[in-house]
Amino acid sequence: MDTKNIILATALSVGILLLWSVYFDPPMIPEETATIQQSEVANSESNLGLGTLDESLKIIEEPEMLSVEDSISDSPRIEINTPGISGSIRLNGLIIDDITLKAYQETLDKDSANIRFLSPLKTGNGHEVSFGWIQAKNSDFDIPNRNTPWKLTGYNNVLTLESPLTFEWKNDTGQTFQSTIALSDEYLFEITQNIINNGTNSIIVNNAAKITRESTPDLSGMFILHEGLVGVLDEKLEQIDYDDLADDKVYNFDSNNGWLGFTDKYWLTALIPEQGESFKGIFSYDNNYTAYFRSQDSTIVNAGSSYETSSNIFIGAKEAEVIDAYQEEYGFYNFDLSIDWGWFYFLTKPLFYIIYYLFDLTGNFGVAIIILTAMTRILFFPLANWSFVSMAKMKKLQPEMTRLKELHKDDRQQQQQALMTLYKKEKVNPVSGCLPILIQIPFFFAIYKMLFVSLEMRHAPFFGWIQDLSAKDPTSLFNLFGLIPWDPPSFLVIGVWPILMGLTMYIQQKLNPAPPDPIQAKIFMFFPFFITVLLSQFAAGLVIYWTTNNLLSIIQQWVIVRRTNIKTN
Secondary structure (H helix, E strand, C coil): CCHHHHHHHHHHHHHHHHHHHHHCCCCCCCHHHHECCHHHHHHHHHHCCECCCCHHHCCCCCCCCCCHHHHHCCCCEEEEECCCEEEEEECECCEEEEEEEEEEECCCCCCCCEEEEEECCCCCCCEEEEEEEEEECCCCCCCCCCCCECEEECCCCEECCCCCEEEEEECCCCEEEEEEEEECCCCEEEEEEEEEECCCCCEEEEEEEEEEECCCCCCCCCCCCCCEEEEEECCEEEEECHHHHHHHCEEEEEECCEEEEEECCCEEEEEECCCCCCEEEEEEECCCEEEEEEECCCEEECCCCEEEEEEEEEEEECCHHHHHHHHHHHCCCCHHHHCCCCCCHHHHHHHHHHHHHHHHHHCCHHHHHHHHHHHHHHHCHHHHHHHHHHHHHHHHCHHHHHHHHHHCCCCHHHHHHHHHHHHHHHCCCCCCCCHHHHHHHHHHHHHHHHHHHCHHHCCCCCCCCCCCCCCCCCCCHHHCCCCCCCCCCHHHCCCHHHHHHHHHHHHHHHCCCCCCCHHHHHHHHHHHHHHHHHHCCCCHHHHHHHHHHHHHHHHHHHHHHHHHCCCCC
16 A cells, blocks of 8 residues: 555545544434433432432542552451452442452563552542442331441352352341342352331332442543443443533433443443343433443332342453353343444454454464454455556556656646546556555454454563553664663654554555655655654554555565566655
8 A cells, every 4th residue: 555545545534434423423312312410310310209319329428538458448348259350348338349350460560460440439549339229208218328237148258259148238117138249250240139028118119220430540542442431221332431421410311221331441340230121321420420220110119028139240351252251141232332342343343353263373462463464465455456556557657647747737637638548548547546445444444443442452462572562662763772771752662663664664655656746755755754653652563463564565566566567766
């Protein structure tokens, strides 16, 4: 692909994305119905006989900020210990606010701490999950709240895969509340809640659950990735940014299936109500960000009877195979959309499984990327061949085109007619080299997206100095690739792989027709350097992909140039 076509492809890509956003907008509920003021939500809850948003789970302001360690030790807890996660559940309120992911470290350092995903509120980066009940206003019975001291039943006191735990609390009017928490083999909490009404009167309740996030987390800052509040509600994917929620305060949805929560680039917390049962989903902001659901219909629990309901909570890493397994096994509606596969989902996700299969064969994601690149070149070989042959013919006609432009330099119309006559005579279409590129744009964008969002690429080594394919090449030309003991600023970290990519782009440029305009020619000469600097900040896996793609293109172009007997620039 020559540099002129790269520019054209980039412009066309932007155009396609803009047109897509106009005619095929991502499925979001219209703003006039989705954005509802807090007072309206409170009124709608009151009309249904309930209190305002989640009275039972309401956050009680604490006097001061605490360290994570102090906050965890501040209340009695139950330990969590599985192969995938460790942490604890706060017994006061039965709140999940202490989760560490065992399989993932913060950095590549062998002594690096594991990723702390959930932390208690009032610790700066608080992130917690709570669940329970809400009740009708003016009810004459108590329900568990955020500070309720739950008691553990049974003899086990550690939540493991093999040992679900049941907790119990009784009020003064004869109602017993039980919550059983079980864990699947990865990151799925199965919550079963039971009310036993031994009182003298019927009670009215709704089950509810909530994720609270104390502050905006560190974001990747990439426009191609959504990080924020997310959910599949009323059969639509909803993606809401933190700043939009802070401005709009509340988004309100009704649904019969789906889920909702918070997504980071690699991690996810999600509430998954019982599928097929109607519920209200709410995203709100009031000093904290919250994702909340409650059952749509209130339940009457008569005296002498009981009521049981269940839901699920996902807390963990967005591993594609795990997410897909939960969707298939439990029937979670479109749960795979928790991974932001993008608009070209139908390409991006299959490409991921292809590269994951190649990784299983080779044991190295970098090698898998190179093999995938070669496979795509083979797939698009006929189109690329057509494009390169067209460009080679155009290059062969370059001297005659220059002569005609000079001959008719004072008559633009005559110049165009002469060029069209030449094209017709030599059977060359000047735009035929660009058309195959248009067909390939969605495919290449899908590969870029797949490499960027895949958790499996995080901390995955290649060879030599590339120990993390999801991070940029750590070497730098400006300290002679580590020979000089100096750490250059981030924008000067231009590593070996970006330089190789720039060189391959320069060689490609020399194999293609040079622009007849001298100013244009200088711009194109500068273009490989610009792309080198730009992509030096991208993930090494992406740069390896583009370098390999360029190298294979050079080989193909060189063969075509030799066949057409054209001299290079």
